Amino acid sequence: MKSTKHKAPVVAKAVAGRQNPKAQTPTQRVIYFYGEDTWAARQAIAEMASAGAAQLRFLDREDLEQDGLNGAGGASLFGRVLTVVRDPSHLPSRLQEAVIAAFAGLAVEAVLWDRGAPQRRSLVFRTFRQSARVFSIPDERALAAWTEAAARERGVTLTAAQAAALAAAVGGDRWRIGNILDMAAARGSFTVEAGADSGDDIFAVMQALAAGKQTAALDGIRSLLAAGHSEFYLLSMLAYQFRTLFIIRSGLDARLQHFALVRDGKLKAYTVQQNMAVARSRSAAFWHEALTRVLATDTAIRSGTLEARTAVLMLAGSLLAAG
DSSP, X not given: OOOOGGGHHHHHHHHHHHHOHHHHSOOTTEEEEEESOHHHHHHHHHHHHHXXXXXXXXXXXXXXXXXXXXXXXXXXXXXXXXXXXXXXXXXXXXXXXXXXXXXXXXXXXXXXXXXXXXXXXXXXXXXXXXXXXXXOOOOHHHHHHHHHHHHHHTXXXXXXXXXXXXXXXXXXXXXXXXXXXXXXHHHTOOOOOOOSOOHHHHHHHHHHHHHTOHHHHHHHHHHHHHTTOOXXXXXXXXXXXXXXXXXXXXXHHTTOOHHHHHHHHTOOHHHHHHHHHHHXXXXXXXXXXXXXXXXXXXXXXXXXXXXXXXXXXXXXHHHXXXX
16 A cells, blocks of 8 residues: 655645644734825835835835846845835735745835725735825925925925915825925925915816817916916926926837826826816927927016016917917
8 A cells, every 4th residue: 555644744734734823924124104295205205215225126016027036035235125016905816925935035124005096806905905004295384384384395495375275286296396396496496375275276277278278278377377386387397297298198109008007107106197188288399399399488577578477378379379
């Protein structure tokens, strides 16, 4: 009779593996972030890297598809590495399984970062939700205070009312607020009047300009100016929008996939999604020219060459004619 004793250890080992909860539990060194406040999450990741004297390595779906998690072990030729997998709960199931399995064996910290709402039925969310750190958009008062502080850091003077108006107009997007303040710092001044929440009206004007809707665009601009909003505020918002559209269209021309466009353009995923159709409607050259005209208009107003309101309406007319 043929002996089968040699099979017993293999079976026992397999059973023991299934019964050992630690074998199925991901390492506590895996940090899971999610939430709409991607600015705060990105700051937290930067602080982790700084504390560990590590370089950041961001991985998206394309990276995982092509190279897997090679080099995620925490070290490279250039020193320590903090690996960050972006939008992990939105990955295909097979990639989620691979990421969790690979991270379970790491001896260093690694980050899983969903930039926005996670897929709650995903393996990643179900595995890490108990220890997840959630980043929610701050309330209006906290966001206004942050905006005022961010302006001071850039040497831009804002009153509390102006900071609140700016924060409300962009819907809590701290990346966008920072971009607007950066442009203000470069120009040397910034003006935005407090008042009703006109964010929707401002972006409606931008969309009308992009779509070539003359009546809607000009009526919208006149309405905003009549309500007391600064010409410089409108120019700042237009500059941001046209820059975004130029980046997206340039990425599309380069045949970048959505994740690569978000990564290389340093944009939020939903910003790319919302503006994709408009960006496609014109060439990259058009969006670049539109941005150039906005900046030239700003310069003309500040130099006294043109009266502010007239200059903004002339800008709108030229953009509509160019379209």
